[in-house]
Amino acid sequence: MSDLRKEAASLHKAASGLRKVGQHTAKPLQEFKAASHDLSALGALGSLLGAKGEIEEGMTTLxxxxxxxxxxxxxxxxxxxxVSDAFDLLDLLLTAQARGKKG
Structure with a gap:
């Protein structure tokens, strides 16, 4: 039964980590979006190659x-x-069942 508790804790930690990804990517993503509209760094090269529109489109897609x-x-x-919550509940139910059989 303690295996379920360990698995639930591990899953909970993984879920918590996944939820935080957006916090770390929000600002860089916003900066990336802003940069897609300001491609002045390409200068004349971008205009000559006609790549500016394609680069903007590619950055927007990304x-x-x-x-x-x-x-x-x-x-x-x-x-x-x-799933973690379900494992916690299952662990509690199995523990209660085991106590019921002993008592």
Missing amino acids: AKLTKELDEEWEAEAKLIGE
Whole structure:
């Protein structure tokens, strides 16, 4: 039964870590999005190659995918948390059952 408790604690820790990913990526993602509209660093090279629009589009796509990945991680964190809670409950039920058989 203590194995379930250990597994639940491990899952809870993993879920907590996944929930924090968005906190760490929010600012860099915002800066990345802002940079996609200011590609002055490309200078004339970007204009000559006609790449500015394609680069902006690519950066926008990457930002969108990053946001979607963050949402997916949040959903997985929720599921992992629910599994952890289920393991905690199962551990309690098994402990209660074992005490009932002894008493």
